[in-house]
Amino acid sequence: NAGVTQTPKFRVLKTGQSMTLLCAQDMNHEYMYWYRQDPGMGLRLIHYSVGEGTTAKGEVPDGYNVSRLKKQNFLLGLESAAPSQTSVYFCASDGIQGTYEQYFGPGTRLTVT
Amino acid sequence: SQKIEQNSEALNIQEGKTATLTCNYTNYSPAYLQWYRQDPGRGPVFLLLIRENEKEKRKERLKVTFDTTLKQSLFHITASQPADSATYLCALYTGGFKTIFGAGTRLFVKA
Numbered sequence: 001n002a003g004v005t006q007t008p009k010f011r012v013l014k015t016g017q018s019m020t021l022l023c024a025q026d027m028n029h030e031y032m033y034w035y036r037q038d039p040g041m042g043l044r045l046i047h048y049s050v051g052e053g054t055t056a057k058g059e060v061p062d063g064y065n066v067s068r069l070k071k072q073n074f075l076l077g078l079e080s081a082a083p084s085q086t087s088v089y090f091c092a093s094d095g096i097q098g099t100y101e102q103y104f105g106p107g108t109r110l111t112v113t
Numbered sequence: 114s115q116k117i118e119q120n121s122e123a124l125n126i127q128e129g130k131t132a133t134l135t136c137n138y139t140n141y142s143p144a145y146l147q148w149y150r151q152d153p154g155r156g157p158v159f160l161l162l163i164r165e166n167e168k169e170k171r172k173e174r175l176k177v178t179f180d181t182t183l184k185q186s187l188f189h190i191t192a193s194q195p196a197d198s199a200t201y202l203c204a205l206y207t208g209g210f211k212t213i214f215g216a217g218t219r220l221f222v223k224a
Contacts, residue, residue: 004156031210035214040121040216041216042117042202042213042214042215042216042217043157043202043214044214045211045212048210048211050210056210058211059211090156090157092156100145100147100162100206101147101159101162102157102159102212103159104156104157104158105156106154106155106156107154107155107156
């Protein structure tokens with residue numbers, strides 16, 4: 001039982017390049033989330049999904065797209081990276097009724113130059 | 114605007130003492146509040162959840178209080194150990210599958 005995994009762990013992009021971050025969970029959770037974490041700020045919700053085939057915008061969705069084609073996977077895409085998207089990205093999942101406990105992945109550190 | 118505040122200054126305490134961390138919030142009426150632990154270079158790990166109708170929750174050496182009138186939660190670690198050194202995040206569920214996280218307070222426990 002690996003929990004929540006994220007790939008890649010590190011990435012450096014040039015401005016304007018695109019990339020996809022992959023999140024996978026093996027706990028059969030319905031809900032999945034993408035957050036970004038910047039120094040001195042709390043985790044901010046980018047997009048989330050309440051089930052396979054669904055996605056919704058969070059607090060800071062601009063410049064990102066997501067897809068949830070399979071229940072266990074949640075992909076975060078950057079179509080045209082900008083330096084303001086330099087951050088650490090965390091994926092999380094939950095779905096155990098009544099606990100509201102979110103399980104987080106190890107994070108992806110992205111630098112956009 | 115809606116805000117969660119945690120002490121941005123690190124908390125330094127001696128091993129064996131009780132660490133107390135504070136979380137204040139404005140303009141929310143959260144159904145529940147959570148505390149997470151985050152170690153450097155890793156994702157947050159869930160510790161405790163307390164609901165709006167609960168005043169206090171305990172788990173081993175951890176205790177959380179929730180005062181909805183003061184809009185404040187206190188997080189206590191008793192008999193602290195160097196292994197408790199980490200950043201602790203407060204999080205509020207605001208409805209609609211959205212949780213708002215504080216920036217966290219860094220705790221250092223000295224042996």
